[in-house]
Amino acid sequence: MEDSDLQKLKNIICSFVDVPQDEWELLVPHLKYQEVKKGDDWITEGKLETKIGFLLSGTMRHYYTHDGEQKTTYFYFENHLTGSYFSALTHSPSKLTIQALTDCYLLAFPYKILVALFDQSKVWERFGRKLAEYLVLGLEERMVDLLILSPEERYLQLLAGTKTKIIEQIPQHLIANYLGVSAVSLSRIRKRVTAKKID
Amino acid sequence: MEDSDLQKLKNIICSFVDVPQDEWELLVPHLKYQEVKKGDDWITEGKLETKIGFLLSGTMRHYYTHDGEQKTTYFYFENHLTGSYFSALTHSPSKLTIQALTDCYLLAFPYKILVALFDQSKVWERFGRKLAEYLVLGLEERMVDLLILSPEERYLQLLAGTKTKIIEQIPQHLIANYLGVSAVSLSRIRKRVTAKKID
DNA sequence: ACAGGACGTTAACAAAAGTTAATAAATTTA
DNA sequence: TAAATTTATTAACTTTTGTTAACGTCCTGT
Missing domain, CATH: 2.60.120.10 (Jelly Rolls)
Incomplete structure (x- = not known):
């Protein structure tokens, strides 16, 4: 050992x-x-x-x-x-x-x-x-x-938080599970969020 | 004491x-x-x-x-x-x-x-x-x-479970919070559930 | 190299949930 | 007792999500 x-x-x-x-x-x-x-x-x-x-x-x-x-x-x-x-x-x-x-x-x-x-x-x-x-x-x-948070808020919090390894290393459809939403829904949330950022 | x-x-x-x-x-x-x-x-x-x-x-x-x-x-x-x-x-x-x-x-x-x-x-x-x-x-x-459960499943599980005091003693709009849905939505879930029971 | 699978996005539709507001019943409190 | 508050339901409308399916891309293993 x-x-x-x-x-x-x-x-x-x-x-x-x-x-x-x-x-x-x-x-x-x-x-x-x-x-x-x-x-x-x-x-x-x-x-x-x-x-x-x-x-x-x-x-x-x-x-x-x-x-x-x-x-x-x-x-x-x-x-x-x-x-x-x-x-x-x-x-x-x-x-x-x-x-x-x-x-x-x-x-x-x-x-x-x-x-x-x-x-x-x-x-x-x-x-x-x-x-x-x-x-x-x-x-x-x-x-x-x-x-108390919406799925979108949970996703933003995950992005902002310290668990960067999840964002970096885990496929999105599994992150969706982790956030309590479907994979399709997370994809839509991401689209929404990036659209807001551009504003 | x-x-x-x-x-x-x-x-x-x-x-x-x-x-x-x-x-x-x-x-x-x-x-x-x-x-x-x-x-x-x-x-x-x-x-x-x-x-x-x-x-x-x-x-x-x-x-x-x-x-x-x-x-x-x-x-x-x-x-x-x-x-x-x-x-x-x-x-x-x-x-x-x-x-x-x-x-x-x-x-x-x-x-x-x-x-x-x-x-x-x-x-x-x-x-x-x-x-x-x-x-x-x-x-x-x-x-x-x-x-992993939908709000409706969570409500049914609460009804079936051992935490009967929550159902018996707590106002519904607070139970809604506890289940992670709005008070209005819980009222609709209850209506849906009782309709299914009658079938 | 290439065939198969995994991954992410998008579309279309249905189902569910949020929000606001109105109403009625029940309960509290002054 | 009467007024005020709390509670639950319902309606109308908007937003979001779930589901299924299609599509392209990237990766992987043979």
Whole structure:
């Protein structure tokens, strides 16, 4: 296992809580490299999926299936954690599929290892809290945007915001899903918006 | 302070993690009763609002102000925790207002007390994690519904679900907000839905 | 190289939602 | 009790979105 890969994961974790080296080494033996080829699923709807992954390289999306259609609601980029938090937390089948948009390389570990660390260590328990709190803040912001902004406002906000990777790297019909509109509608919104800019 | 009020709060907390009596008593001295009259704000947008409340009786809503309009996105009922989690976590001004829909009676405490307990005690730290995890699951479910269901489907799901108090106790124009549609549109959805039922 | 697929735009039409305003019923409050 | 406010519905009209389909372009894999 490459030291630089381990260091990247450690950096993310330490951005939540400073985990001392000896506690960090409790996790390391359980890490495994995983490769996912473009287009392949890493986590599959309907299966119990309790693994957590750290994306060393590549891009992934997660989607829900509704009326036979795939609805993409999130994207994962390099240096981010990924997984079905729902499935891991509730120990029930995943409601979503996580698919590689490009060839992906991950460091993965079973969520149950984390649960064991929560019991063993105050620092790891705190990491669990900080991670969940971070997710709450992100989800709440996104949910409020869905409730109070129009699709056009959401698109403009995405353009203006910090999630530039979504705009740069993700195909528009998937961004449409992410914004909660159809691909055709997003195309129209874009036309409208550029027309306004020219004014 | 009434024992039965304390017991209700303890029950909620212990539904997340079993907090032993001696650790519980670390929180008790910091609890204060608060009364909020119908129509009054308990937490105000723009202010630093780091208190956490437990609703002993009454109903509250929280709303965001956008383009001068109040957009209600959540309701709180008896025996639930309330507050601006965002403001407490990030120690920045609240983006939302929490208002009493009926006369309310709360047990409140500063979030910073909880933070101190997180440092002191493994059990309280775990409570913090479990609470955040619970919020993640609820927010994620709601966000997905907003992304993949139509307003009509969301309304039907609300009718069929377990949040009966919202249907029973909340005025329709506020439910419309909660579902992300205008009050007029919800009225039309209801008409459509009852017409279908009769078929 | 070339055949197939993915991607983005546009058109045409139908369905749904937003907005404003009017009305009536129910509830509050003075 | 009477007046005022809140609440829900409906109508009329505009705007937006969804859907299906067609078209061209770009990319990709064989």
